[in-house]
Amino acid sequence: MEHLHILMILLLYFPIVLYCSTNKVGALDSNTDREALLHFKNMVYDPRKALSGWNSSSSHCTWFGVSCTNGDNRVSSLSLAGLGLSATAIPSQLSNLSTLTVLNLSHNLFYGQIPEEFSQLTLLQSIILGTNSINGTIPVGLSQCYGLRVIHLENNQLTGNLPSELGNLSRLEVLDVSMNNLTSIIPPTFGNLTSLSFLALARNQQDPKFYLQHVFIGLTDNDLSGELQTDIWTSLQQIFLANNKLDSFIPGSLSNASQIQQLDLSSNNLQGTLPLLGNMKNLVKLNLGVNNLFSTTELNLQVMNSLSNCTQLEYLMLNSNRLAGELPSSVANLSTNLKEFCLDDNFLSGRFPQGFERFQNLMALPIHKNSFTSEIPSSIGKLRNFRYLRRKETGSLDQFRKYLVILQDYIFLHWDITSSLVEFQ
């Protein structure tokens, strides 16, 4: 019993003692923070004397650009952007600031490489080194700074690949490595960066092409503008680029994205014609709504024919574009999994196609704000799951009838489940 007790104590305490004793050099405190900062000052050319107040007459926590955590005078933030600071290397002593969460040295003239020792900054959340003259590769060790949310390395002279290990940074939200000389390969591990909301890669070695090999890209609600880059689609499964300012044509190479399951490019300003996406055999959701895409009767035929290859398709949103001409009867060959098919707010005309009784899963078919000449085929009344031709309408049927009279081309259908009443016009 006694022995067991001792053994347990050993098991409980020995590893910790061992750990501490092997880390003697890492006895970092506010004094080593202060030394590290003074060392930094000595290494850096400071033409505007921004660091002149960094001297022994005051606590380093009061120094310009330095913030400390409450209580223990450990440095939590070092923010010295745009001060004309210059050095042949980013002083590696900064890695002694082991409680650092923010390092912002952007818009200066730092040369040399990002110190490997930064891997010791395990509490780091933001590393902002953009617009300097930093060269070499992105250190793999950064992937050990597990708290990193923001990495700004844009506008430097970095070379090499994006380390696949960065895919371990599960909290990463922002990665800007644009305007460097990186080779254009995004590691597959980046598919694990599910918090990533901003990924900027433009203007690197193979400008403007960056080969995306990972399975997910989520950049919705950003200020991404300009072109949809070509050749980036090869093995992507999900692309969410909605609510940006993309204003290019949809590149033909997108049709090569044969693995795509979800493609949401809605609410941009995409130009040109509706794309042909017949290679996307796994496509479940296609949202091209609220753009500036146009079509003709002939193109509608091609598009619907090509989409008939997408047998998994459930959501097809083409609303609020400039689609014109007639819809082909081959619309009826779209996937029988179709749940929502949004065509509203376009310039479509002619007879509305027949054959919708195939779509037993269809729930919504908003087609208002078009110029269809015929009534909706009564077959839609046979769809078991059907709710609305126009979604998000509330109120009684009587109100809707009034609405119908006012808007000539507004076609509404409501299937009241309780009474099996079908109304359409």
Ligand SMILES: *[C@@H]1O[C@H](CO)[C@@H](O)[C@H](O)[C@H]1NC(C)=O
């Ligand atoms: C030290 O810094 C303070 C400002 O923080 C400044 O007033 C003082 O002149 C400096 N002393 C020396 C010796 O540079």
Ligand SMILES: *[C@@H]1O[C@H](CO)[C@@H](O)[C@H](O)[C@H]1NC(C)=O
């Ligand atoms: C870095 O610091 C500068 C100057 O304080 C600031 O304008 C900039 O927003 C900071 N960068 C980031 C990404 O926080």
Ligand SMILES: *[C@@H]1O[C@H](CO)[C@@H](O)[C@H](O)[C@H]1NC(C)=O
């Ligand atoms: C601070 O960093 C330097 C260089 O990286 C190192 O030699 C030194 O031992 C560190 N100081 C402490 C107290 O760990």
Ligand SMILES: *[C@@H]1O[C@H](CO)[C@@H](O)[C@H](O)[C@H]1NC(C)=O
């Ligand atoms: C990076 O820049 C420094 C200073 O300009 C230079 O000495 C070094 O050779 C460069 N390293 C690489 C890998 O380009």
Ligand SMILES: *[C@@H]1O[C@H](CO)[C@@H](O)[C@H](O)[C@H]1NC(C)=O
């Ligand atoms: C980080 O990622 C690499 C390769 O992407 C992987 O081999 C490694 O096990 C990961 N390391 C940790 C600590 O998660």
Ligand SMILES: *[C@@H]1O[C@H](CO)[C@@H](O)[C@H](O)[C@H]1NC(C)=O
């Ligand atoms: C970028 O890399 C290429 C090939 O490695 C090299 O030829 C070129 O000089 C580099 N450009 C810059 C600006 O460093």
Ligand SMILES: *[C@@H]1O[C@H](CO)[C@@H](O)[C@H](O)[C@H]1NC(C)=O
């Ligand atoms: C993503 O992370 C999981 C678990 O951390 C790992 O098993 C998987 O290999 C990673 N995927 C990629 C593409 O790195």
Ligand SMILES: *[C@@H]1O[C@H](CO)[C@@H](O)[C@H](O)[C@H]1NC(C)=O
């Ligand atoms: C699709 O990919 C192949 C092979 O990479 C390429 O030759 C072809 O041009 C691509 N198609 C389009 C439309 O970009």
Ligand SMILES: *[C@@H]1O[C@H](CO)[C@@H](O)[C@H](O)[C@H]1NC(C)=O
């Ligand atoms: C549909 O898929 C078949 C078989 O892969 C292919 O030959 C055909 O070109 C595709 N059709 C369209 C319209 O893309």
Ligand SMILES: *[C@@H]1O[C@H](CO)[C@@H](O)[C@H](O)[C@H]1NC(C)=O
């Ligand atoms: C639907 O597809 C079948 C087989 O490809 C074809 O024979 C038929 O004509 C198509 N229907 C319409 C309405 O295009």
